Amino acid sequence: MGETLMTTNFNFPNQISVYKGKVREVYRLKNDLLIMIATDRLSAFDVVMPKGIPYKGQILNQIATKMMKATSDIVPNWLLATPDPNVAIGQACEPFKVEMVIRGYLSGHAAREYKAGKRALCGVPMPDGMIENDKFKEPIITPATKAEEGNHDEDISREDIIKRGIVSEQDYEILENYTRALYKRGTEIAKQRGLLLVDTKYEFGKNKAGEILLIDEIHTPDSSRYFYAEGYEERQSRGEGQKQLSKEFVRQWLISNGFQGLEGQTVPEMSDEYIITVSERYIELYENITGEPFVKADISNIQERIEKNVLKYLEK
Numbered sequence: 001m002g003e004t005l006m007t008t009n010f011n012f013p014n015q016i017s018v019y020k021g022k023v024r025e026v027y028r029l030k031n032d033l034l035i036m037i038a039t040d041r042l043s044a045f046d047v048v049m050p051k052g053i054p055y056k057g058q059i060l061n062q063i064a065t066k067m068m069k070a071t072s073d074i075v076p077n078w079l080l081a082t083p084d085p086n087v088a089i090g091q092a093c094e095p096f097k098v099e100m101v102i103r104g105y106l107s108g109h110a111a112r113e114y115k116a117g118k119r120a121l122c123g124v125p126m127p128d129g130m131i132e133n134d135k136f137k138e139p140i141i142t143p144a145t146k147a148e149e150g151n152h153d154e155d156i157s158r159e160d161i162i163k164r165g166i167v168s169e170q171d172y173e174i175l176e177n178y179t180r181a182l183y184k185r186g187t188e189i190a191k192q193r194g195l196l197l198v199d200t201k202y203e204f205g206k207n208k209a210g211e212i213l214l215i216d217e218i219h220t221p222d223s224s225r226y227f228y229a230e231g232y233e234e235r236q237s238r239g240e241g242q243k244q245l246s247k248e249f250v251r252q253w254l255i256s257n258g259f260q261g262l263e264g265q266t267v268p269e270m271s272d273e274y275i276i277t278v279s280e281r282y283i284e285l286y287e288n289i290t291g292e293p294f295v296k297a298d299i300s301n302i303q304e305r306i307e308k309n310v311l312k313y314l315e316k
Helices: 056-071 108-115 158-163 169-192 231-237 248-256 271-288 304-313
Strands: 016-020 026-027 035-040 079-084 085-092 098-104 135-141 195-205 212-214 226-230
Touching: 035 056, 056 079, 056 085, 056 169, 056 271, 079 304, 085 231, 085 304, 098 169, 108 195, 135 169, 158 169, 169 195, 169 212, 169 226
Parallel strands: none
Antiparallel strands: 016 026, 026 035, 035 085, 079 085, 098 135, 098 195, 195 212, 195 226
């Protein structure tokens, strides 16, 4: 299967800290630079799976950087360079402790809550009479608090975010406006590729100058859900499931094997064969959303390759 990047332990010049998230590892340097490395770790239900997915980090990093560039005219972002297939380098920011989730369709977590009888998500009403994967009249923003590793992100309302002082009202309005603009652009990009951007999440932070910037990843299969546009209406009218490109297929596989990240549950064994199919699905999404063939990077020694490329960039 080739090597997968599960963790890193670099010591770059002027390095002052390392943060390890569920999938990304972020190295902070003295000169307000961040080096973000996308690993091949797979996270579902806020749990990191024991085995990595070949090329997943490269796919996430390359989709995210392409999408950052495709939206930089409407929302400023942190990105400065991508010296390696798995690496993005940009401005250090103080992240807001919320994820801005926006949903155009009743899918995933929203659909599960709806089936449980709830008619509001994060304080936002959801109309009666909807079926799973129906389109909302207008996209809804349903934020989540950012959890530390091992904990679950939690739904939270706009009112609670402001009341608890997690984000000021003035900043939150900017986050909402940016979220809607990015989703609109993401929807347009997806449409050109014959896809529907169902739902997605964005993360923001403030740089040293106090400017709000888009950070982390956007429009990747880890942060977004896509449906194929062709046949969407027909499948909905027949009450069938939608043909989709996201990691929801992993979540469904886990659910069918008795795992939803709940206490006492054990992660099911992922065979090498299954891991290869997951890798192939990620490659499929890359090619569909970018419209370009995926070029596999050399994974014979990923750590060495990354270190060499980052050091070369830092020497400039």
